[in-house]
Structures are given as structure tokens and as C-alpha cells.
Amino acid sequence: MTTQYSHEPAFLTGDEYSIPTFSLLGPDGQLYPGAKAPELEHDQARRIYRSMLATRILDERMLAAQRQGRLSFYMQCTGEEAAVIGATAALDDADMIMAQYREQGALVYRGFSFDEFMNQLFGNELDYGKGRQMPVHYGSRKLHYMTISSPLATQIPQATGYAYGQKLAGDGQCTLTFFGEGAASEGDFHAALNMAAVHEVPVIFFCRNNGYAISTPAVEQFAADGIAPRAFGYRMHVIRVDGNDILAVYQATQKARRIAVENNKPVLIEAMTYRSAAHSSSDDPSGYRLKKEEEEWREKDPVLRMKNWMLNKQWWSEEEEKELQESLRQEVLETMKRAQKRPAPALDTLVSDVYAEITPALQRQFDQLKTHIRKYPDAYPRGAQSLDPDVSVSTIDQGDS
Amino acid sequence: MTTQYSHEPAFLTGDEYSIPTFSLLGPDGQLYPGAKAPELEHDQARRIYRSMLATRILDERMLAAQRQGRLSFYMQCTGEEAAVIGATAALDDADMIMAQYREQGALVYRGFSFDEFMNQLFGNELDYGKGRQMPVHYGSRKLHYMTISSPLATQIPQATGYAYGQKLAGDGQCTLTFFGEGAASEGDFHAALNMAAVHEVPVIFFCRNNGYAISTPAVEQFAADGIAPRAFGYRMHVIRVDGNDILAVYQATQKARRIAVENNKPVLIEAMTYRSAAHSSSDDPSGYRLKKEEEEWREKDPVLRMKNWMLNKQWWSEEEEKELQESLRQEVLETMKRAQKRPAPALDTLVSDVYAEITPALQRQFDQLKTHIRKYPDAYPRGAQSLDPDVSVSTIDQGDS
């Protein structure tokens, strides 16, 4: 860039450039006048919609289960299904996804089964994470979905690094990382975007701007007009999109993927959406936001919007809807029961995977622990049963209490 | 802001908005056509110029002294005197300055004496920092100049906090923090600017974009056109200025200060300049940049530029120049000798100021140390002399070896 000089001490105020919101599908499920739907085949559209519905129903049921005390914790994707699933559908299924925690829709879309969900939620012996993390910390190697980590924003520079490795490997894949507008305040966000721009990395930074970080509204999170303008600071491609509009999200992410993979350039996508539910099962939003606001956003519901579009196109019917809803509810119930009945992970999962091989010192600690548990089996029913399946212990509390 | 919708999936690329460089004084010391000099009185102009010259000469002499092995380490401000001193001169003398390390010009301007500089550089008993930090880590409470800390960028969010306290105190002061374009890559930078914008804090973020972070050129530091565009991400007032143009820096900072203090809004200033010397006395730039580039920038020297302007205005003469140069060189020499002769800080400075009061455990450690030193005074000449000024020890190495 050649330097332009000015001889007036003029300050820019940050309002020079406003970034429009790309949108195709109105709240009524009709295309906006002049808007053109992206190419989306019948099968693909149905896969997307079924995933949205499955996510919605999984969330409803699991929150209810949490309320009944069947599991300790839950987080809903509700209201953000279009953002998450639209983005995922635009990727290659072998692209890496590094998510925050509220993106189970991506897993549903890629084919993570309800059994797999439930095993993690109940931390049983089949949980890939071996019952070590709180509910909703899913991961799947075969589905290229990085295991969730609670510390916020840490996955964002990791996504830059992962995608750098993909670029060197030359396999034509990219990485997409999801994060909230709150997490984007972390230092790791800044590091990730800057490094991606400098090193020309095929990574898509996908911000779910859902208006809140727990109780903190976006206006107390940043003074700017959203997250999108930050791209200027890194000279990065950017688009803002209506996050409740599945077609817009899908198309924007498709294009972003092309920029990433073909030009080796990172892209920032900001999806404007709303966290319709509480932050988590531990939260009650009535202390910090108005019912009215929640209702206004319910009008813009992304699942309903896509459903209407599908109905219009006659790619979907109310009968199918009803049938699918019922079968999904049924499946949730059955898989939940199955998962709940399964025993906890074996005792040695307490000490495995700290290192590739257990260290002598840790083995010593574990041996002492086993001796202790055998002395007091009643106090450690899970450990005791794992050590000796025949032992009878007074209480076994499967799942989390 | 009301949302604007677009129905085209258009990506911004980061090149939409280019930020001009505010400049008044050309490399020849003449105002650009159409440029208007800021109000700057004769006395103030002389104070500024004398500070620039004093900084230049201090740096020259101390680097030479380092080369002679008289001190262990040194860093020059050379080439950046206009950026640093122009900004400082635009502040109220009671505004807080939180600098990175290359801003000794600010201290010179505020009246830090050469004796004070030397005491720090030689870490003697009169060093305010009690000989604990490496050379150039100055600080002055009475001059509102925060003691330098080596970890980069940590002072930037601290400046936001300091200025927030000033705002609550309502004393009409603000804080200015200096940092390099390299340090601006740290996560702390992002945190600082975002928090300042959200909480409306009277802080000025002054970036010295001098083209390098040690050996790393700016193009490997960020892909964007400098640091200034980052202000868009925080909706923050911003100006880019020719950092070798004292008048432009002065005026821009004056205006920034008004925005900060009167409107409680943070401002980002990016001063485009060049690190004319090596990174530090430990560095040799010939391994990573061209002599040609260095020479090009020498043409734009900020001290010469101001001198020419002053000469033109007849606010300065070659005789004065010569006289001042000589007296400054003389003063450096004398103060250096004085400082070098002074003993090291007393032994108890090793353990004081860890906490407001020494803890019993540390007192125990210190008592043991004293016993040990008394046993081997020759091995610890500084400690031994501090404990017992009459002791004769074989070698006393004042200053750093």
C-alpha cells in the first residue's frame, strides 16, 4: 500500500464503515425480493432440516431430563441451529470443526448418533471422553469434530494451527472454528486471527453472535458494531450473515470455504443470532433480560423458518414433521435409558491418558488407591464395581447426581 | 445501529478503508503546502527540541559506553524522538505515561535528570528501582512515569485500568501508553482496547510503528495496513500520523487528549516511524535488514527535521546547537562517572519491597544469607561492603560487568 498523506488532524470514529447483514430467507420462510437461493439439492436440504429438528428435540428432552435430575448439566443450541448446521453443511465432511460447546447441531448433521450423545452426557463406559468432562463436551475423531474444552477461546488459535497443518499436508481440507461473541474478547481470539492472516491459513472463524455471554449483553462486551469489523484489523475477508437464515449461512460458508481452501486465506463470519434458551441448565435469564426480547426473537426462529421454506418447496410435509418429531423423541428416550444404565468408565480411566503411558509415580498412586477402595468398597461404589464386578456395594449412582 | 441487509454474499476484503497519514512537516523541515502548524509557543518548541537533542545524545553516548563495557545493556530511542516527545509534550505533565522501554525521550522532556538516568543505568544505590531491573527500566513517581516492565504489552490493559481510576477520581487527567507494533500482537493489547472502549476510559494508546520487532518486520507481524485499522474493531477514535513529524504528532496527541479527557473516550494513535538503531545493544540488524532501508529513513530524521523548522523560524541557531550538544555530552560524561562510582544498593534491598513488610520466612532467609556473606566476604563484594563498609574485599565491580 502506498501511503496517503493528509494535512488535517482528522480522527476516524469507527463509524465510517458499516457492514451489512447478508440474508436470503425472511422470517416467514420466503426469499427476500431479489434474493437468490443457493444451490441446495433436495437431499441435502432434507439432511439439514432433519438435523435442525433433531437438535431442537434433543435439546428440549435433555433439558427436561436435567430438570428431572437425570443429568447434572446441559446446554442448548436452541435458536442457533441455522448458524451451526448451515455452516457445517457447507463444509466438506472431512473438514475439521473446533467448536465452543453450543454446537451439537454440527455433530447431529455429521451423524453422531443419539447413543453417542447420551454416552457422553452420562459419562458412562462408552463415552469417548471416558467420563472425564462435564456433559456436552463431545468429541469425535471419525467425524472430525475436536473434543470440546471448557476454557473459552482456546480452540481459536488451535484452529489456526490445525489449519496450517492441513495446508502443509496439502489435502485440500480446512478448519472451521465456532465461538461466541463473548469468547471473542479473549486474547486468544486476537492471536488466532492475526496469525491466520499473516500465515495465510485456511481457517474459517465462525462467530455466533447470540447477544449474550451468560448474563453479559453484547453492549457490555464490546462497543463496536459486532465482531465483523475486527476483520479490518487483520485484513481478513469477512461477511456478516443473518444467523437464523439457513440459506444465507450455508451460502456464505460455502464461499468462505472456497476462499480458505483455494486461496489459503482465513475468513471471518459473524452470524447474528440469539441464544433463545438460558445459558445452561444452571442459568436463569429472567434476572438479566426481558421476556419481550426473547419473544421477539422467537418470531425469527430458524427451524420454523426453514420448515416453511421446505413446505413451500414441497420438500417437506406436516406429516413428515410429525412423524420425525415423534420418532426423534422416542429415540432420545430409548438412548437415554440405555446410556443411563451403563456403568461408569473403568477405574483405570482415572489414570490413563495423562501421558501416552502411565508414569511409575502415577502407577504407585493408583495401586494405593485400589488397595484403599478394596478396603472401603461401599464408599466408592463405582471404583469398587470396576475393580470387582461381583462386589455388592450399597449404592450405585449411575449418571450424575 | 440499525441493521442493513444485503442479499448478495459479498465479502469485504479488508481493503475497503485506507487510513491516511496525518503530516505537517516535510522531511526538509518545511510545512507541506496547505498544512497549518499547531499553536506551539517559542518556549515550548525549544523545550521540545532540547529534549529531542538531549535524548539523541544520551543514546549515542550510552551506546558507546556499553560498547566500552561500562554497562551491560542499552536501548536507543534514535529515530523515534519526535513520536515520543511530541506525544509527551501534548500531554499535561501530570498525565500518567505507561511506556514500553524505548521512550526515554518522554522522561527527558518531563525533566528526569541525567543523574537520575545514570543511577538507573548503573543500578546503584540511588536508582529508584534499587538496582533490580536491567538498564533502561526507568520510573518516576514525581514525573508520573510508570516504572518500565520487560514483559511486553502488559502495561496496555494496565493503562486502561489506571485511566479508569483517573476518570472516577475526576481529576481531569488521562493516561497515555506507548507500545511497539510488535507488542500490539499480544493478547493484552486486544483486552486493553476493548475494555477501554466499553468502559469509556480516558486513555490514549500510542503505537510506535517502527517497522520491526527485533528482527521481525511488520509484514510478518500483521497482514493489515498497520495497527490503525484495529480501531474499527473496537469503535475507537483513531488517527495515523507521521511519527517523524513532531508537529503532526504534537497536534494529533493534543486532540486525542481532548477526546479522552473531555469525552471519556479512548483514542488510538499510530505513529509511522523507524527504529534507526539496533533493537538493543545486544542486537545486530545487519542480519535481517538492508543498509539501504536504514539510509532512506535517515533522510527522514525527526531531530534534523525539527531543527530545520526551528532554524527557519529563527527559534534556534547553529551556535546554540553546538553549545547545547557540547554541554550535553559533557553532562553525560560527568553524570556517568558519578553514577558509576556510587556503590550498589544496600544488601537489604534484595529482600525489601517483595511485600509491604518483610515476611518472617524471608527474614530467616536473609539472616542466613548475611551469616554466609560474612563468612565469605570476598565472594560477595557488594553484599559484604553493604554489611560492613569497612571490610576490605578483593574486587568490587561497580556497574555491571
Next chain:
Amino acid sequence: MPTMNLLQAINSALDIAMAEDEKVICFGEDVGIFGGVFRATSNLQGKYGKARCFNTPLVEQGIIGFANGLAAQGSVPVAEIQFADYIFPAFDQIVNEAAKFRYRSGDLFNVGGLTIRTPYGGGIHGGLYHSQSPEAYFAHTPGVKIVVPRNPYQAKGLLLAAIRDADPVIFFEPKRLYRASVGEVPEEDYQLPIGEAEVLKEGTDISLVGWGAQMEVIDKAVALAEEAGFSCEVIDLRSISPWDTETVVESVLKTGRLLITHEAPLTGGFAGEIAATIQERCFLYLESPIARVTGLDTPFPLSLEKEYMPDHLKIFEAIRQSVEF
């Protein structure tokens, strides 16, 4: 005297500190109108205004960087880190900055006004990232103080002392006890000393040392031990840094045995420091090896949390082994 739980005691301390000194400023993620995810700062924004009690953006390094600057300016920041597990992005601002501020400037500047509050510890089904006890990381850092209260009464008195202390203090709150621990707490202002341990119970066979939530576990173990005929002396360290070496030394000189317990992993945990110091100071008086009952050298687990925790049975067994050595 009113009855309070630990959260209410903390809230009361903050309320008193803010009412007394307008320089006291509370902030952190969600601490504003919501009062924090645990509600420790409930009603403070309403009472003292948004300028003195507010939400910050979600950036721990920024929160502590901001707090350091604010303290250097002369204010008295009380910054909340939502979970101790999330204090690590602020590690540099704590360890390299807050802890070294006074020393490096020769006391020209200091951040003595700073207090960092943060909930720590396990036993709440939190898994890896809602359970950690990171006190030992900070105990290796001269320049910051570390305080851990065991119950509401202690929490209020120690927090008021921390806020007014001339040095930066990290105040670890045992979140498992936030609502579970209830006790009498004076309405008024009072302080408890930082740097002084408290002997909660005298005994002759063994000294038991712990802090925070682990004191409750020790109590349970002592009940078993006394039943088995072992006389236990119980010490709440209260401050990890500086820690009250003399009180522990004195106790061990009497009992000849020492057991230390914490939730954090064994290796590099603070029990190691205590053991190393006491074996030196009490060498000729020790009748059995100093025992450590701690978490395993693993990240914090979830499904097998019970097995992981240094509970009363593990402590009881270690007491027995020590006395019967």
C-alpha cells in the same frame, strides 16, 4: 448474630468494604446486575452504581491487567475470576506483574490494593475445568498473598483483611461450601489476620494441616480417628502465602507427626513445601514420615470424582498409618 452461608458472608464483606471506601471497585464477568454466576456480588451494582460494580468483557488477562493499573492508580480493585480454572489466561498479569510491581519499581508504585476473588475446588461434578485448586502455582510466586477461608465467618473476616491488605491477595473461595457451609457471622465489620494459621483442635498424636473446603473433610476424618483412639491436632493454614510456619512447627514438635491434605495433585502441590520445611525444622522430633493426602497426579476427573478426592477415609487411613508407623 445472624446466620449466613459463605456467599452471603462474602457479599457482606464486599458491601462493608464498598460502603466504607469509595475507592473499592468490584468487577468481573457477570458480576454486575446479575451479581456473578454464584451471586457473590448480588445487589452491589444497585447499591453502589455501575461505575463501582460492573461486568467486564470476557477476558481474564484484561480483567487483571485492568485491575493492576487501577490498583497502581490508588484504587482498591476487587476482581472476580469466575472459576479458578480460568485464572490461567491472567497468569502473566499476576505472576509477572502484580507480584513484582512493588519490587521492580523500588516501591515507587505498587498494586497493594488488589484483591482477586475466585471460586476453587472439586466435589461439585465439575470435571476438569470447574474443579481445580491452583493455589500452589501462586504459592511459588513471592509478592502475592494467598488466602483460603474454610467457613462463612472466616470468609468475611479474611476477605475484609485481604481487601485492606497492603499487598495483592488472591482469595480462593471454596465453592463447594458456598451454600453448604452456614454459620454465625457478625453483621459488622471485622478482620481476621492474614499469615496466621489457626489451631482448631489440640491433640497429641498427630498434626493435621489443611485449608478451605478440606477442613470439613479433616473434621470427618478426625471423628473416625478419635474413635480409633488417635488424638489429633487440627490446623487451618488459612494463608498459603505467607504461611504460618511457626504454628505448624510448634504443633509438630509436640505431636511428632504431620499429615497435610489438599485437593490439588500431589506433585508440586503445596503440601510438598510444608513437608520439606517441617522435616527440616522438626527433624529430630518426627516419629513417622510426613504424610500427604491429595488429589492424584491427573487432571480432575468427573465420573470417578469420588475416587479421586482426598476424602475423610483416605485421611483416616493415613492417620492410622502415620501413628502406627
Next chain:
Amino acid sequence: MPTMNLLQAINSALDIAMAEDEKVICFGEDVGIFGGVFRATSNLQGKYGKARCFNTPLVEQGIIGFANGLAAQGSVPVAEIQFADYIFPAFDQIVNEAAKFRYRSGDLFNVGGLTIRTPYGGGIHGGLYHSQSPEAYFAHTPGVKIVVPRNPYQAKGLLLAAIRDADPVIFFEPKRLYRASVGEVPEEDYQLPIGEAEVLKEGTDISLVGWGAQMEVIDKAVALAEEAGFSCEVIDLRSISPWDTETVVESVLKTGRLLITHEAPLTGGFAGEIAATIQERCFLYLESPIARVTGLDTPFPLSLEKEYMPDHLKIFEAIRQSVEF
């Protein structure tokens, strides 16, 4: 066999690792064309290209975040942190991420390929921020390994082992010895074992344990001690995590006395962990208290660095005290 200094030995290890496996990637501040501020990565960019050896922006949390992702992808990142004093902004990415990656995912994903190289330690007139020895902070973190070489031969063999190790390794380089320590180093590839201490000298009166630059100081102290008639056994721990407990136990069972030395402050330093473990394992065999000769509980000073350092005289005095206890 050629003679190399410690920097050359490291450079040679990196060169071999990069030549052998194109997945090995070196990066950090100024490591590209400049070869790092100490020149440990000299010529690597020229040899292997900018894609595999490059400058990063100045952001430690980003460097390690990026490295974690790269390792998870299957590459073998060797990230440099310019000074160990500047590793703290990356503390969260190391302690919460790298260390817990495998565990939290049930080994679906891991960052075993990761190596972090960083120069540590004092004695170079570096003051607070160019002298720290932060190994103990990481030693309290299950999931990362910590290695510290004492000379060029060790450095090359241990670094090659670290790069190929299945777990993330922090490799602390004693920068005081970068040019000062010179020795014979094979041109070819070789590895030294991680997790195994080395007995450098046998003796009967006392066991001396250290690592890195401190081994040279121990040698000097031993010269004095042997002259005074004390027979010393010298152990280089080499790995801090995991540390080779058995070798130290075996030695102390024989000598009955133990001294540990490091530059980091006493409280919470890794000597505490060793002392705590050994007093337990060797209780009946100890003839005097385990001694620790370390830095003071202060930030690292400058003018009075000599007084601060745990030098050979302090070690010698502690040996005498221990043997004459």
C-alpha cells in the same frame, strides 16, 4: 567427535529432526531468518523453507495455541518461547490445554508432538525478566513433561527425545551455558531417555541433586567438599516431570543425606517436592534434614545477583552442615 557449544548442539538436534521428518516445524519470535535471538535456529529457514521454520507474531499465547492445534493435526511443532520469563502469557494454553488434551478427549486427540523450547535461568545480568526458572509451575501440571539438559551432549540427545516423545515436552535450556558450555557431541542422531536421572559421580556421605546449569555449580561445590573430606554422590535429574524417584531414593538409602539445589525461589520450588517424597520414602535412613539450596523468596534481582544465586559456596556450606548435623 566434533566439539559443540550448547546452542550448536540444539541447532544440530533441530536440523536432524527436521531433515528426518517433514512434519517437524520450528517457529517462534525471531526464529526465522535471524535464527532466534540466541541463534538456536540458525540456518533452518534457509535449509527447510519458510513454511517449516518461521517468525510468528509477538504473542506467546498464540504461539502455543497454534502449536497445540498443529500438534493435534498430526504435525510435530517445536515452538520457541524467547525467554522462559515470557512463557506465562501461554500458561493457559500449556496448563489447561496441552497438558489435558489427551485426557479430556479420552485419547481421541492428543498434542504429543508438541515440544516447547525456552531459555531459562540467571547469572547473565538479566534481572527480573531475563533470569527466571519457572520449572516448578509446570511440574505441578500432570500431562506435560519437563526436561532440562546440563551440557551440549545432553542437550542434543534429550531434545531429539523430546521432539519424538509421545507427550508434550517443555524443554528448558540453560541460557547461561549456551556458549559457555562446550563439549564433544556426535554429529549423528542419538537420543537420551526422558524420565531417567543420571548419577554423575558416586559417593557415600551425601546425595546432591540438581538439573541444568546448576550441575556446574554442584561440581564446584563438590570439589570443595571432597577437599574437606566429604564424599558426594551427584545426580542430574534431567527430567523434572516425570522425575526419577527411584534413582534418588536408592542414592539416599545409601548416603543417608540429601541436598537439592535450584535457582528458583525456595517456596514452592521443585526441591520441596523432592524433599517431601524422599523424607517419606527414606524416613528411617535419613541422618540429617534434607537441605535445599535455592534462590531467595523474592523476584530475581540484578545488582545483587551474586548474593541471590545458590552458588557453590552456599552448597558447600549446606553440605558441611548436613554431614556434620
